[in-house]
Amino acid sequence: MSLALIIALIYGILAIAGGIMGYLKVRSKPSLISGIVSGLLLLIGVLRAAQGIVSGLWVVKIVTLVLVLVFIIRLVKTKKFMPAGLMVIGGVITLIGVFA
Numbered sequence: 001m002s003l004a005l006i007i008a009l010i011y012g013i014l015a016i017a018g019g020i021m022g023y024l025k026v027r028s029k030p031s032l033i034s035g036i037v038s039g040l041l042l043l044i045g046v047l048r049a050a051q052g053i054v055s056g057l058w059v060v061k062i063v064t065l066v067l068v069l070v071f072i073i074r075l076v077k078t079k080k081f082m083p084a085g086l087m088v089i090g091g092v093i094t095l096i097g098v099f100a
Helices: 003-026 029-050 054-078 081-099
Strands: none
Touching (some): 003 029, 003 054, 003 081
């Protein structure tokens, strides 16, 4: 498995963990649902890409780009680094890896 896919795998796990933490901390069902859905999509994309299926890498790219945009908006609105800033940084690192 390439370094880019390992980074995307970590980002997917981070998305799932963030959704769960958002739910546990403030009982946010939207955080739980979006974290699990986006994280699972990333994990599925990584698995497919690791199997040589080109669409898997596109799933990773699209989901990551959407997450980065969503978290940039959230960071601008809240001005709080956690969790938005962390997810932006992780997403940018992931995008650099998968587009390199």
